[in-house]
Amino acid sequence: MTISDTHVPFQLPKEVFSNYIGKIDILQINGDVVDCFSLSKFDRVYRISPMDEIIQARQYLIELIEYLYPKKVVINFGNHDQRFERYLSKNLDSDVLELMPKTSLELICEDGFHHYDKRNHTKVWYEPLKNIFNDIEMQYIDNWFYQIGQTIFCHPLAFNGQPMKTAEKAMYFFRNEGYEFSSLVMAHTHRIGQYSIGNTDLFEQGCCCDTSKMNYSDGKLVNSQREGFLFLGQDKDGKIIKYKQERLN
Template sequence: MSDLLEEHLIRDIESQINEIKGIEKVLVLSDLHIPFHKKETILNIVKENLDVKLIIFAGDILDCFNVSSFPKEQHIPLHQELKIASSFLKKIDKLTPNIKKIMFRGNHEFRFKRYLMKFKNEFSPFVSDDVLEIVKNGFSFRDERNIRQVVEPLSDNFDVIDSWYFIYKDLVVDHPTSFSKIPMRTCLSTYDYFKNQGVDFNAITIGHTHKTGNVLHGGTLLSEIGCLCEQMDYANNGNVNYTPQSTAYGLYQFKDDKVDVYNSGAKFVYTGSDINVETLKC
């Protein structure tokens, strides 16, 4: 028996026991920034949580590097990035064939929409402005030899939500565009936003900040769930306004359809420092 099959059997038993107890788990992965994602780290997180009922990809799944407005020292064709993303998401799906997956946009996916708006022409109506929808539905492109290449759709396990947030039971998962370098400030602002909109929830988790933290605020669990990507060069170029990012994910346990705030939240993953420390001797 393979290790993966044995792991699936163990997780299936755990899931059945949890179901009897009225417990379910939801895994939240954010800020993968494919093709700059930490591949093995993400796959290991998924393998360790095969008993979850749902996986939510909370924005910035893609980096959309080549259509950003920032100066670039390297060239990554968009079709290549989408091909890499499709392949990687299929690997996750192969590990979790019976688990539903939700994807929604972050500010980096919005780069694609903004790019199409900037260069709008007669062909624009033929192209979806939702880059996650393109990955989900599959696509074709011409390679450097002008040969047509086809990238097959993702499975029906994937749903793309046309929004920057997703609400599951009493958990709000979102990817705001605002940012504060003060820990948990962005999460608190997002909490206020949804409360002011009349949304009733017991936990809220955000991506975008690349920071990690949990805090109970008036009985509600607030979490920032870090990121799952390599540190970009611009974040370590001497600008001290960039604080070091942290590798993390969100894991939420529900008891009778309510978030168990004491057994949920951001989970930090130590993968070593992103900073190259060299000792110089003279």
């Protein structure tokens, strides 16, 4: 099963995935786990601290993984996760920047982190996810895409407002780069769709955030965002043999 665009703190409750408890071999999380709301270049009417977002995202992932209980979890980053590095690169000296990770997901999944509460004079250590689950394999991919079997999961910076065109553009990109695959799953667009080009199946998987709180395009007369996720079944050769697109709004 693949989910994406939870945009913590705007995530949907874990209960929306209740039909898949105990039925998942791999939970693939296709980027934009954290919204990085306070680091956005867009106007904000209120502020959420980056540390609060990171702590919330870590707790959400723990609860989600415990709830669904997959055999393996694979997480790659998205464009919102990359806001972390872009913000630091603008505000820190390059020598200091070398001490920092690319995304907050690296802290959550791989390294762990401290929260230094200056007001209360406390320091709290948050263990990385890889050390929390003894019987579930955790894999963090320090990239915007990852391939499982014959399926590429991706979360690029590029966006096309026309339905499925972002996925189509990604397909041609990976073909030109020499990747061999028979299907591609696109996060990022907050749209749901599927069609095939030749022998390649393309999917846009929707988002798993409360879109009523994500008004990026308010007043721009674009199609509404679609909440949803994608369940895939692969054969022994990694080709898709079944799928179900779950729509949540």
